[in-house]
Amino acid sequence: xDIQHLKYLVEVAKHKxxxxxxxxxxxxxxxxxxxxxxxxxxxxxxxxxxxxxxxELTDAGKLVFEQAVKILQMVEDVHSSxxxxxxxxxxxxxxxxxxTLGVMLFPSVIAGFKKEYPQIDIQMAExxxxxxxxxxxxxxVDLGITVLPVHSEMFESIPLLKEELVVIADPEHWxxxxxxxxxxxxxxxxxxxxxEEFVLHDVVKQACLESGIEPNVVNESSLWDIVxxxxxxxxxxxxxxxxxxxxxxxxxxxxxxxxxxxxxELALIxxxxxxxxxxxxxxxxxxxxxxxxxxxxx
Numbered sequence: 521x522d523i524q525h526l527k528y529l530v531e532v533a534k535h536k537x538x539x540x541x542x543x544x545x546x547x548x549x550x551x552x553x554x555x556x557x558x559x560x561x562x563x564x565x566x567x568x569x570x571x572x573x574x575x576e577l578t579d580a581g582k583l584v585f586e587q588a589v590k591i592l593q594m595v596e597d598v599h600s601s602x603x604x605x606x607x608x609x610x611x612x613x614x615x616x617x618x619x620t621l622g623v624m625l626f627p628s629v630i631a632g633f634k635k636e637y638p639q640i641d642i643q644m645a646e647x648x649x650x651x652x653x654x655x656x657x658x659x660x661v662d663l664g665i666t667v668l669p670v671h672s673e674m675f676e677s678i679p680l681l682k683e684e685l686v687v688i689a690d691p692e693h694w695x696x697x698x699x700x701x702x703x704x705x706x707x708x709x710x711x712x713x714x715x716e717e718f719v720l721h722d723v724v725k726q727a728c729l730e731s732g733i734e735p736n737v738v739n740e741s742s743l744w745d746i747v748x749x750x751x752x753x754x755x756x757x758x759x760x761x762x763x764x765x766x767x768x769x770x771x772x773x774x775x776x777x778x779x780x781x782x783x784x785e786l787a788l789i790x791x792x793x794x795x796x797x798x799x800x801x802x803x804x805x806x807x808x809x810x811x812x813x814x815x816x817x818x
Contacts, residue, residue: 523595525559526588528552529567533585536574559584610639611799616652616661617644619743626665633806640799648742649719656791662800667719668785674792678807681786685724687775688748688765689757696773703731703777710738710756712747720784724759727782748772 531541532552542549560567567581577585617626630642647655652664657674670677687706689695706728713735714721721740728735738756741747747758748768761784765774788807790796796804 521559521562523592525555526584526591528555529559529581530585530588530592532556532568532575533577533581536576538575609637609799609802611797611802612641612643613663613797613799613803614643614645614661615803616647616655616664616666618649618652618665618667619646629807633803636806637799637802640802642803648715648717650717653789656789659791659794662790662796663803664789666787666789667723668787669719670787670789675789676792678788678804679785680788680807683761683763683784683786685727685759685777685782685784686762686765687757687759687777688751688768688772689775690752690754691771691773692754693757693773695757695775698775700778701775702779703728703782704733704779706735706757707733709736711735712739712741712750712756712758713737714747715740715742717742720761723782723784727780731780 528541528545528547531545532538535541535544538549538552542552545552556568563580563584565580566578567584569576569578569581630644634640634642645655645661649666652661652666653670653675655661656664665680668677668679687695687701695701713724716722725735739750741750744760744764744767747760748764748771750756751758752768752771759777759782762774765772788804790800790804
């Protein structure tokens with residue numbers, strides 16, 4: 521039994537005539553008759569009383585007809601829902617953002633997307649970069665806004681923003697008189713880092729090791745604001761993205777790192793070889809086509 525069997529039965533029952541049903545369905549009368557006989561053989565009952573001029577449903581036929589009408593309506597509802605989803609642009613996107621920085625950069629992006637797709641709902645959750653990778657991998661969120669690098673064999677990534685990492689120090693620190701500094705010059709400095717669940721933690725430590733120094737980490741935090749306030753309070757210095765440093769403008773000195781230059785790269789990631797909903801694909805296309813109100817560029 522398939523949908524076609526039920527459709528033919530319903531049409532014959534409505535018209536009470538094979539000829540009219542065939543005209544309505546644009547199918548030959550023998551084809552309809554053969555299909556219904558096949559259905560009767562499968563169910564082992566007679567569905568149509570063909571003895572009179574008008575074809576009538578038998579008791580079994582009435583039962584099957586009622587169920588067939590419901591099933592065909594459900595199938596029609598499925599088609600209508602999918603059509604609505606695609607053409608009226610509905611759906612939900614589950615997105616993971618890094619605390620503070622993702623929120624700082626993305627409100628204008630999401631606002632622009634919502635104007636174009638008002639019926640797509642975006643649900644956001646905050647997590648550190650490494651935790652976001654896990655959430656995307658395990659399907660807890662569809663998309664993640666995180667820091668590169670990520671595992672290329674597991675994730676597709678769309679670069680969004682590339683910033684330099686800079687040193688921030690309190691205004692009385694010797695670095696306040698410098699515009700540029702090498703990482704090797706920071707060997708004896710007290711360093712405030714982000715905790716290990718942040719990709720930035722690994723980026724900074726790796727850059728220090730490649731410069732031949734072992735960073736003297738005196739404190740770690742998971743909050744950008746606390747890191748900045750600790751620098752202002754002279755607990756030590758920190759290495760942060762320029763956009764974060766600018767949040768403390770006037771309260772800290774910002775010094776560029778010239779040897780080596782260390783970059784911080786923000787990206788949109790999603791799991792490879794995973795089905796993506798219509799809404800999620802539309803958001804990815806929106807980012808790729810450069811429709812955002814935020815100028816994502818190096």
